[in-house]
Amino acid sequence: MQRLLDAGLAVFAERGYHATRVDDVVRVARTSHGTFYLYFANKEDLLRALAVDCAARLETLSGAIGPIDAGPAGFGALRAFLADFLAVYERYGPVIRAWMEGQVGDPEVDRLGLHAFAAIRSVLTDRMRTVGAVADDEVAATALMAMIERFSYVVASQRLAGDDDVVLDTVAQIVHRGFFGAPGPTPA
Amino acid sequence: MQRLLDAGLAVFAERGYHATRVDDVVRVARTSHGTFYLYFANKEDLLRALAVDCAARLETLSGAIGPIDAGPAGFGALRAFLADFLAVYERYGPVIRAWMEGQVGDPEVDRLGLHAFAAIRSVLTDRMRTVGAVADDEVAATALMAMIERFSYVVASQRLAGDDDVVLDTVAQIVHRGFFGAPGPTPA
Amino acid sequence: MQRLLDAGLAVFAERGYHATRVDDVVRVARTSHGTFYLYFANKEDLLRALAVDCAARLETLSGAIGPIDAGPAGFGALRAFLADFLAVYERYGPVIRAWMEGQVGDPEVDRLGLHAFAAIRSVLTDRMRTVGAVADDEVAATALMAMIERFSYVVASQRLAGDDDVVLDTVAQIVHRGFFGAPGPTPA
Amino acid sequence: MQRLLDAGLAVFAERGYHATRVDDVVRVARTSHGTFYLYFANKEDLLRALAVDCAARLETLSGAIGPIDAGPAGFGALRAFLADFLAVYERYGPVIRAWMEGQVGDPEVDRLGLHAFAAIRSVLTDRMRTVGAVADDEVAATALMAMIERFSYVVASQRLAGDDDVVLDTVAQIVHRGFFGAPGPTPA
């Protein structure tokens, strides 16, 4: 049931996965405990369902990453990817955080996360492979994902003052230069 | 008491803060429940004590950050800072993760984390202010901290294959170039 | 819920408030811990609920006290009040004892008790004020309540051998004469 | 050890027997847990020791009760007894309350209390037996003791406003008239 999925995301976002009680989800979804267990085997299963949705969204997103090179077009592609990722994070933040924090305990949830992130990392390393400007592509891609996740977190939770566009520009700039050594577009 | 602090870090690292039972900590420390509550008011209080220690370590660390400029000396200072942070993370990872994941609920723990990270961010933005190469210093410092924390996590949890030196070089390179636009030392 | 209230009274009566474990109440009520906490926030809350009921019963009772004078009618009114109080005590003894022993720690329970007893004391002093035969009305009313509570206790707990009617007569006699100096009805 | 006995009385008086922790007693007595268990087998044993002392005091007191008749001399004897009892209560209140509330669980404590009170009741019924003015001597004595205990409690805990002499007079008056039907001394 859609209302339960939405409620789950809302409560996970507010309290975190471990601290949310099924009771909270049920109350926010304006339904009953019985109904919850009609659609989900248990609390973990709700997260699993959300993880499936999120993974699908990220799949689409990673398929749409354009070639990232040292020039302005590459910068644009990178910035677009960051913006897309942020959009997914705004809805599926709790799922992505559960993946990054890696302590849910459910192997299926972990698997979905590892798979989704591996796909993105693989596309990114592929798109940026030509450069060879960094010592280790795998490390670079991991660091990049970490940075993107955190930046999405601080933006999504409004812990970072400032206009979203400037934030996106700044992060894209750092990443672009970090990976290509190119100066990138001059900051406004 | 030292045994309890060590056990706390070990179990928090393995299971995560929410999932660790006092019973686990007590078993690892080879002591009893009674003894635990002799030294700590409750589970949160153990994390608080660890947070105090960790904050002190980070305080020292942030005081030792040298000037970071576009040249090789700046690169060295940055790499040294990353290495130092990683060393702290290797012990206090669970505390730092609790801070980043921000869902412990104890205001004192939060305060310690915010304070410690603000100190580091402030030193970093100060040391790197002259450059003016990024659109927003605050955003840059936040993104930087996020990246450092995640990179420490993947290194500390051995989720990243590869020699630590190469990892440090790669991350330092990305960061240095990202913030200064300089090519940095040629990767080996 | 009614079963829990009854079980609470039964176990409080048998073991005393402090010594009763929630487990006892639950076992007597033939229900589970979960159900207990569904209806009551904690053990104190159960006592509180009982205290509310008891206070209501005493409220009714104190409203029904007739004018108590030196004559046979006054004696009858007093005896009737004692009998009524005893009836309430037979069910709510543990609550009344908790009030008299005054060591529950819950301000709301204390408030209910003080209020209920103040109401009775106030009616009694009012009804008996005309006499002026005692040095201090407030002291007299307090001593009277104490005597009534204890007498109820020993009767309710069968610690006093003898027919209830004789006991009632004896106490009413002592009280009536104590307050009015009148000989009262000749003991049978 | 005397300091432990004193501390026990102090803490029992403040918190009640069930709610006092050995730790409190030890802290007030400025000694250690080890020392406590050097002198007393357990917490109950402390109460038992205090009960022995209190019983001895009451023994003395009950031996000193003079003949109580309807005249002024009887009133004086009664008032003197009340004053003596109050003096004992001021120190041993917690013990007497433990006896009256009858829920300590230790048979020896109960036995001491029952014995001490039985002695007083027996002396009182003996001293007042000649009168024959009440329906049941045993009931009368029980009610009397109850009244005395409560009156001592409210006086000792300063829950009753007013000069102690007036309180003593009032209670003695009520009791004297209650048991003898005599008007007693005119209140001042």
Next chain:
DNA sequence: CATGAATGAGTGTTCATTCAT
């Protein structure tokens, strides 16, 4: 399909008691 009262295993916390020093 939907409900929500009932359940009880699991966990945090307390505190009387012990014993090595």
Next chain:
DNA sequence: AATGAATGAACACTCATTCAT
């Protein structure tokens, strides 16, 4: 005799899960 750190059994309370309606 005195200490106080250590113990663990006992208890209060929570919350994911079930099932009769």
